[in-house]
Amino acid sequence: MVLDLKMKRRSFLKIAGVAGAATLGLGFGRPVIKALAQGTDAARDEKWVSSVCIQCPAGCGTKVRVVNGKAVKIEGNPDHPYSNGKLCPKGYAGLQFLYDADRVQTPLKRTNPNKGPDEDPKFMKVTWDEALNDIAARLNKIRDEGRSHTVAFLSGRNRGKAGTVWGTFTKLYGTPNNLGHSSICADASKKARLCIDGTDDYCAYDWENCNYVLNFGGATLEAWRPTNLMLQKWAYMRRGRPVRAKQVMVDTRYSTTAIKADEWLPVKPGTDGALALGISHVILIEGLWDRSFVGDFKTPGRKFNAGEIVVMEDFEEKWTSGLIDYWNNVLTNFTPAKASEITGIPAERIIRIAKEFATTKPAIAAGERGAGAHTNGTYNHMAIHSLNALVGSMFAVGGVMYQMGVPYASASLKDDNYMDDIAKNVDKEYKAHNISRLDEAKSDEWPLASNVYQNIPDNHAKGKPYKMSVLFTYYTNPLFSMPNPQRARDAFKDVFIVETSSYLSETALYADYILPDNYYLERWQDDTVYASTGYPVTGLRVPAVKPVFDTRNSMEVIIDLGKRMGGKMGEYYTQLGSFENMLHEISKGFEKTPGDNGVNSFDSWADKGAWYKKPYLYRFNNGKFYEWDGAGYNKEMKKTEEEIEEMKDGKKVKTITVKDPVKDKLLKTKSGKFEFRSSKLEGFTDKQKEILKSELKSPELFAYPHYEEPHFAGKDEGFPLHMSSPKMITHAEGRGANTQWLQERFGVVVGKGWTSWVELNPDKAEELGIKNGDEVWVESPIGKIKVMAVINPGNPPWMVVFPFEHGHWNYGKYAKGMGANPNEIMANLSAVISAQSCTNATMVKVYRA
Known part of the structure; x- marks a missing residue:
């Protein structure tokens, strides 16, 4: 079925404009409540403090105006390359989060052992020492009983080195359960890229130089990270340069992004991958693929023909691997007509979009949860990302890349040296697959999964692989945020829960202890950005005000808890001292690599609020990869061989070491190329392959981007x-x-x-x-x-x-x-x-x- 809209875009925008006017003027029937009362005292002490917003994963820099010790205004930080002096609505609302009277104002202890949505926890106030001593005693008892692996840490927005703090605690305590929320976020896109280009990360994009965006389910103007910067990039692509980029939105709904796009393709749910395959088919039969990246037929001028098998020896690939297998097994019969039948998009429209995409370079095929949050979501994203290889957009100007890491200094304190026998044994058993994580990520069922957050309640209820004894939660709310959260409400009644939320969330109502976190305007914390621009960026949260209530930075709380655990673990945290010490140490890396804004120390980082270093270091151009040498992309990334002579069994032995910078830094697959036939998936064990294939309707295509009918x-x-x-x-x-x-x-x-x-x-x-x-x-x-x-x-x-x-x-x-x-x-x-x-x-x- 092809959607026949009865409403023109202009008419819809008129209605949307009325709605916007209502927002700014008339409101929605509720009074607008101001965050702060209008003060009458003259300002005696005023300053601006740099910080970083935490209302979403963007990591936008903020400037906080503080008058007489109170934060009164938040603006975008002009020295942060993501905010550029701007914020989205969430950033400006930070004052209401800070001064919300509903925040948890002190540590709380549960006195009612019964748990449920209708149960009163009967919380009582306790001191921080009382809470942490009691929790430490419980953790030590569990450890002494040989059950340390049953303790879990579940986190959401684990920003910057916060992840290191949680990871080190679980490692030294002796549990594999440092669990994240990424599986209820957007892991399908990350794992798709891992399978075909070797990088387990989101893509970064050169939006400024892109001329054509084919967006599969990414809410650019609503919720795609980083929202603030995406809004700015959209504006620049549309009106900030001589050539206006075309935006084509592929989505099941008429979103704000679809409204603003040049064209909306209303695909049927779960069929994004089929559309990408149809477009790929057209690119190949029309001879529009990028020969400098993909390669070409040995016979000049030859093209692919629908339904015709190609002999592998007839085509010489360059930076891709498996294209001919991909064509013969998946694409040869995946015509626009077939794609149309599946997606609901007319075949002639698919053909036109394919030709536009391949000839309006630089072009980007992007997408996120709209395409990925289906049972076939990973394969959808493999098909989508393959378009970037076909048109030569991988690491090209105006194309797709990956985020570079921040050059933090290494920690002088090595946690490996503080693992006792319990921690070492759990680590050994986990690596030997004798102990599993509670969510069973990295098991034979989920060998590539980073997390399986949504399955934790079911696994705990079944005791599979075992029952959870203690659950710590940080910036996540499993009793609200996962599908069918009733499962968690039932399963977690017998779990001892330590919650760190500043609010009485649903999970907090089940908590045995609430250790309320500082709001971001009250704490120190670094924030390395998610993939977006490619070049490295990190911000620093600086306390703009003293804590409004009796709350503490959760990172300092975990370090304090570690000190109370005793043994080698306690020694480690005593040596570490504080989270602020950790931030001071990592910032020493900026001494060797100063930021473009002059940041070269902790103090300058705190003053500016951000460190960043442009440009992106790698570029693909005219068939070759180059690295930035300080003046331009002049250093070709060539494969080299190095002869090494060493003594073995009393004899001199010469060995040849091959260095491949493209494989090591960019295309990290087994072949060192973009793989249309995934060596990562083909490298699964027989058992892992059997499990995966049992879930597929086309098991013979398990290693290729292909269309799986969604469930x-x-x-x-x-x-x-x-x-x-x-x-x-x-x-x-x-x-x-x-x-x-x-x-x-x-x-x-x-x-x-x-x-x-x-x-x-x-x-x-x-x-x-x-x-x-x-x-x-x-x-x-x-x-x-x-x-x-x-x-x-x-x-x-x-x-x-x-x-x-x-x-x-x-x-x-x-x-x-x-x-x-x-x-x-x-x-x-x-x-x-x-x-x-x-x-x-x-x-x-x-x-x-």
């Missing part, structure tokens, strides 16, 4: 509509629901704030007897939720759009009881290979309440 929960039971749960630009990782400024501006496109809604196509709504503003039930195989209906003329008839933000049963007086949480009716499914949580794979029905 949807509820489809077989007759649920007719696909549910999408996107994030809005005001979504602060779930922490923004109690913030008045953000709620006032929550749904500007549809003109709704302070509530939840589901968007329906007008024809579908009429068919169901539903009008704009009606209360409706949204029901899935998991359960049902009552919410308001919003009729969106841009919405495809097969889609229900249910934004993720609300539905908290705690978190503060504004958040509690407001709206509904789509996760409550979302099935727990995971993408093969990556374990990406499939938040777009649940089908529902909608009817009037």
Whole structure:
């Protein structure tokens, strides 16, 4: 089915403009509540402090105006290359987070042993010493009983060296369970790239020099990291240069990005990979591939022909591997007509887009969770990323690259030297696969997965691989943020939980201890940015004000806890001293590599708020890779051989060592090339291959980018509509629901704030007897939720759009009881290979309440 929109883009923008005007002027029927009362005292002491926002993963630099010891204004830091003096709405709302009266104001201890959504924890205030001594005693007892591996640390926004703090604690304590939230974020794209170009990371993009963007499900103008910088880059590509870049949005919903794009391709859910394959087919049969990167037929002028097998010896590849196998096994019959049948996009449109993409260079094929949050999401992203290789965009000007690391100084204190026998034994058993992680990442079922966050409740409930004894949580809320969070609410009743949230989150209500973290304006913390610009960037959070309440930086708390553990572990943390000491030490790396803004020490880092170093060091050009030599991309990255002479068994032996800088630094695959046939997947053990193939409908294609028909929960039971749960630009990782400024501006496109809604196509709504503003039930195989209906003329008839933000049963007086949480009716499914949580794979029905 091809979508026939009944609404022109200009008409929709008029409605969106009215909604925006309502936001700025009339509001949504709720009073605008100011973060700070207007003071009458004259300023006696005023300063500006550099810091880094933490409302999303962007890591934007901020400048905080402090008057008489109180923060009164937040602006973008002009010395930070991501914010450039600007912020998105989340950044400006930081004052309300800081001074929110609903914050947890002191350490709390649970006195009611019963846990549940309706149970009063009966918290009592305790001192930090009381809490940490009690927790340390419990941890030591578990350790003495030989159960240290049953303790888990679950984190979300583990920024900068915070990850090192948690990682070292788990290592020295003796548990493999340093668990992250990446599987409910965007691991499908990372693992796809790991499989075909060898880098386990998100892509960075040269947006400024790109002329054509083919975006598969990346919410550029709403929630794609780093949002603030993405908004700036979008503006530059559109109006800041002589050549206006074309933006083509591939998405199942009429998002803000789709509204603003030049063209929107409303694909059917889970079919992004099929569209990418159809485009790849056209690029090859039209002879539009980049020969300097891919290679060419030995016979000049020869092209690929649909349905025709190519002999491998007839084609000489350059920086790719497996193209002919990919063509013969996947692409030869994946015509635009076939792609159209799967995706709903007309074949002639696929052909036109393919030709535009391949001839309007530099071009980028990008995408994120919209394409990845399906059971076939990893293969979708493999197909999408393969487009970048076909058109020669890998490491090219205006193309795709990877983020360079920050040159921090190495730690002088080596944690390996402080592992006792318990820690060493657990590490040995884990590496021998005798002990698994609680989420079973790195097991035969998930050999490449970094995390499988969403499966922890089920695994614990089954005792598979074992029961969890203690759970520490940091910047994450598993009782709210994962699919079907009821599972966690049931499973975690018997777990001793230590929560570090500044808010009484849902998870905090289950906690045995709450050790409230400082807000970012009250603490020291570094923040190395996620992949985005390619060149290295790190910011520094500097306390702008003293802690408003009796809270502490969680990194200092964990170090303090480590000191109380005794033994070698206690010795390590005593030697370390503090997290601030760690930051001072790593900043010594800037002495050897000063930033472009003059940062060469801890003090200058704190003053400027950021260190960064341009340009990106690597470039592909005209068939060769080059490295920046200080004046230009003049140093060719050649493979070299070095003869080494050494003594073995009393004899001189000569060996040849091959150095391949492209393989070592850029294309980190087994072949040192971009692999259309993945050596990473083919390198699985027989058991791992058997498990993976058992999940596929085309098991013979397991090593290739290919289209796997996605699985949807509820489809077989007759649920007719696909549910999408996107994030809005005001979504602060779930922490923004109690913030008045953000709620006032929550749904500007549809003109709704302070509530939840589901968007329906007008024809579908009429068919169901539903009008704009009606209360409706949204029901899935998991359960049902009552919410308001919003009729969106841009919405495809097969889609229900249910934004993720609300539905908290705690978190503060504004958040509690407001709206509904789509996760409550979302099935727990995971993408093969990556374990990406499939938040777009649940089908529902909608009817009037």
